[in-house]
Amino acid sequence: MSNKHTIIVVEDENSILNILEMVFKSSGYQVYTAKNGKEALMMISSYCPDLILLDLGLPDMDGLKIIQSVRSWSSIPIIVVSARNHEKDKVTALDLGADDYLTKPFGTAELLARVRTALRHASGDNDKNKAYEGTFKVGALTIDYDKRQVFKNGENVHLTQNEYKIVALLSKYSGKVLTYDFMMKQIWGPNIGSDNRILRVNMANIRRKIETQPADPAYIFTEIGVGYRMAEEKG
Amino acid sequence: MSNKHTIIVVEDENSILNILEMVFKSSGYQVYTAKNGKEALMMISSYCPDLILLDLGLPDMDGLKIIQSVRSWSSIPIIVVSARNHEKDKVTALDLGADDYLTKPFGTAELLARVRTALRHASGDNDKNKAYEGTFKVGALTIDYDKRQVFKNGENVHLTQNEYKIVALLSKYSGKVLTYDFMMKQIWGPNIGSDNRILRVNMANIRRKIETQPADPAYIFTEIGVGYRMAEEKG
DNA sequence: TCATTTCTTAACGTGCTTTTAACGAGAAAT
């Protein structure tokens, strides 16, 4: 590890902005701040940061526009921050290309963890095939992509075709929330509707097979109103 | 009928072609011949031989094109023969996926040795669960690649050509799932469709011969919707 | 040539997979 990662924080409330700046700086990041959309867009295009932390509630423009704008020319990871009463926005944000989201209020530990995840994904995920080679491990769970098999505590777990696709997809983006919509498009194709019952049934079956306590999952978490997230590989 | 290896010889000069045909036949190989590139490609895709002996100097097309074409769907060993003593051709051929190279003139002893080597390599190269070179073992099942025979509890099990090819192919990738599509391309050539009935019938016959309980197989497993997988020897 | 083996195609039943439906618990919204 050599250079500091650069983060641009977009947030209109001074109090929060200052806290975030301190948190990131003390963790060794290079931080720039913006207090409105216009300023944010200019800074992003001139600094080309490694990550953007974006509050969706801005005075001058919709934060979603910023995502769109940035995504038109870059895949810089974007983590969205939203107030609890704007739940729908975060789903839209993810579908527009945001990488993760946080709901206020959030702890610094969680924030930093999400940032690390996003940065790691951005750096090593250029070759998407790479993720499907070798194995994925988290806890007692192992996914062997070559053998197309899933193991729990070393024992083979039989998954159906769709179940395996779902698990493999989540593991490929482990640590990241995948929206129901995105997942369904990946597995059932673009013509699938927005009814996610099928996905729920599949998830129940998957959890019964891979989780020790399906009601309190350790590997695949539900982000209510948004989607699913797989626990991260520890290395 | 005994299980002979099938070789396709591609050579435009009649005198050499005849000699080669005789040499191989008297060594117990099943031989087919082709005198130009077009003929060669058709024969290869329809016969799916175990080895291709290819003269690079053909009347109608560059021999290198043939290597490319075959490598797009199969890893059948290809031994290249060339009168040109150019190092460049040799390197190109090998880079395109040829397995070995002979320069005219060559002796029959060397030729046969190279062929044996290539066939041995093809049958069981990159595999760790082999007790002895040229042999695959799992449970009571033994595959002898040199003899092209399969044994169960030490007793010879008679498999037909295609049945043997299927078992050998699966054993070569033991532990991994091979898709129906892949297997069919390897055994029946690139022009086989996506209808996998033939494979299913063959598998039923194979299982009746090698499995103790065909309905609950111990050696070849079905991955529904995907393909077949051969058991690995446990360490 | 005939006899035998091997390959391919066809047909069908079984069991697994996928999908749909229904309901209850719990979170979120009002």
Added chain:
DNA sequence: ATTTCTCGTTAAAAGCACGTTAAGAAATGA
């Protein structure tokens, strides 16, 4: 507090993949 939405769970229906048998076609060998 109550109403609404979301999600997990179970069960049943629908759909389909696979294994199996048999019979015809093709190849092989005597």
